[in-house]
Amino acid sequence: MNNYGGCTGQLDLKSKFTVTYKHVTEELWENYHFVGNTGRVTVFTTRPYSEAFTTQRLDHTDFPLYTAQKADYEPLLYCGFCNLFDRYLQRLLPDAPEQLLKSRPAHKPPLQIWLLFRTRGAADAAKEHINEAIAEKLDIQNFSSSNTFRVTDLGCSVGPNTILAMQNIVDAVELKYQSQGHNTPEFQVFFNDHASNDFNTLFTSLPPHRKYYAAAVPGSFYSRLFPNASLHFVFSSYALQCLSQVPKEVLDKSSPAWNKGRIHYSNASDKVVQSYAAQYAKDMECFLNARAQEVVYGGFIVIIIPGRPNGLPHSQAIANMVGEILGSCLLDMAKKGTISEEKVDTFNLPTYFASPQEVEAIVERNGCFRLERMEILPQAIPSGNFSRGKVTSSQIRAGMEGMFKEHFGEEIIDELFDALHKKLDESSIFESGNGSTLFALLNRIATV
């Protein structure tokens, strides 16, 4: 396969810079996972290092907080272009940024430097479930007519996590074929996200020696994206909690479900909760209908979403608690006159956190898939000698900043996320809230 974006000719120069630089392909992809409990990388920036470094230190997160080198929350600097990474050790490498900039001519622009946090938790557990499911339940006899095994990550975003997940699936399927004495098929991996996703960066981040043919597919996974019966394994991590849209009724003043003074359904009226739940069910139905046509009989869908245990009130799920606090920050700003109340009333978060029972009912109603497995994954809540409010606020900012900017204007963003950071630190949600991640494995069954 091609050596995309590699600049291996410059390794000597880099090895002078730091002896701890290592090839990502040799160690990073293999052994580490990223960003806390989400299984999804926090990409703070893909801007040039100099800018990124300044911006991050000022706006997004405090580097020194992380330099304590907690074993389960270790910061790394990763260059998406060179496929090289390094530990972030500010004291040991005080001039690292300058050195990297000096070596910039060696990188073709843009220089991509990401700050990652590696940890164990949900991603590890999900990986184990997937490997087990492939080993025990994937019936490759179903696929004998095709010499290509097609995998997709729906809502892949940008960064190492999608690449890691795809690599893991390919490896596990390959092992299965070999263990059953079959020839290994060729693999084709489709990275899907909205057309606005930064596919250019994703492409330059692909590992040079991958075992699959890579492709990108733009568009919403709530509609058709692939030809009939062309997929063998669908993966979607931390994407299906995003609704296709905010339910219309909650923005409609004349509706009993109008969500005045709130930005989410937690602690809202039953009508609001019902509107959100109905939107979720409708979106999931679209998702499953589209996939039912695209996935071959015997093919798998793995869904990983932030959710809540059966019976847990919405208001006790951490994700909802954070939304509630974010809403209260906006209301505070409205009281101060920084933004208008009208602006708050016309904004709602397009996310929903489902329970296993809800997912089960939707899958059953659809009828094209058997729910092989449903698990609640262990949730690694950030802990250590740093502000959890700051980390959570930074992560939410990284993922949702655009949405807030568009609705409220750029000028309020710093104030909003500073306020969120402080309120989160004052709250007890990390102790009292429930942060469950749901893992669901679906098997496409032949329907009569």
Add this chain to the structure above:
Amino acid sequence: MNNYGGCTGQLDLKSKFTVTYKHVTEELWENYHFVGNTGRVTVFTTRPYSEAFTTQRLDHTDFPLYTAQKADYEPLLYCGFCNLFDRYLQRLLPDAPEQLLKSRPAHKPPLQIWLLFRTRGAADAAKEHINEAIAEKLDIQNFSSSNTFRVTDLGCSVGPNTILAMQNIVDAVELKYQSQGHNTPEFQVFFNDHASNDFNTLFTSLPPHRKYYAAAVPGSFYSRLFPNASLHFVFSSYALQCLSQVPKEVLDKSSPAWNKGRIHYSNASDKVVQSYAAQYAKDMECFLNARAQEVVYGGFIVIIIPGRPNGLPHSQAIANMVGEILGSCLLDMAKKGTISEEKVDTFNLPTYFASPQEVEAIVERNGCFRLERMEILPQAIPSGNFSRGKVTSSQIRAGMEGMFKEHFGEEIIDELFDALHKKLDESSIFESGNGSTLFALLNRIATV
């Protein structure tokens, strides 16, 4: 299908701006071709309109030159985001740029405005050949085992031309299926180019109501890009004249093929010409070997390349003449001391313009394809009341600027292309040179 990037809700606003705005999908994609004789669009910029407008007027081309409204060379402004286009009529719409900027909030950023030139010529002829080949020679019985028809554009670049070409192939194949009483298959179209191609822009430019599932595949077409036997129709236009690399010998001082004082093989020693021809043959062999594995039996490859008629000396092909003049501009600058002679000696253009005989021999040697058709397409050399040197210089700058910047530095670019423009205008190459476009149709045959 999804309505990618459409902002149809803003049509009223736009229709106030100009009554000549039209839906691309309704007329533009159907009826027009772009950029002179190449079948490939000249994308001057994808920057915001304000920047683009200024930059273009200053650096790249003189808008007024084109406002004469020659029937066969008409300038258009195209918004890749709205999928709308308009004639560029400076006098009729003097405030067009400002108006569009005012309406910018209606566009999600980035606003994509391209200046295109539409014309008839090679692209039309190629389209006719393709339609004829599909109607008469594509044996769809070969594909009965698949309900998906897979097409790719290798070296697609960004802009309307790839989308137009793919749409045409899909339409023609659909017609063929219908005319033979078969069910229409689903179509999947893979847009391929180097990982550095602007796929993000390409994705936001896809027509909202397309008849195919779209995907992008990053990487060099001189190596494998797709699974075995997965493609039915391969298309490549104005891409295969680019070599995978400059032949090593021509940069090697100790080699008899060292190309001192020149940047291309035209008028160079036989050894240099042989090195280029050998690199071309080797690259084409890699291309055909990779495609032989990827294309199903009975599948087609259409190759469109700038070339030269059999027997024509390299030095009489327009493309080579332009390279020769470009080299002389660089030598002039070396004499003046603007750049070093060493810099010129270490630079060579990685392009080769083949004859039908050469292509035929390479296809025959490969043995996996039957050459169904080889044509020389009519070449529409720009003519009219404007500077052809300026147009040609601008087109070359648009395509190759990056390569020159990287080797010689940004500061010489304006001077270089100004000099090229003037030398081209003083030359008689548009009268005396030969600018042939080759069209080749290959059919994947079963090999014993």
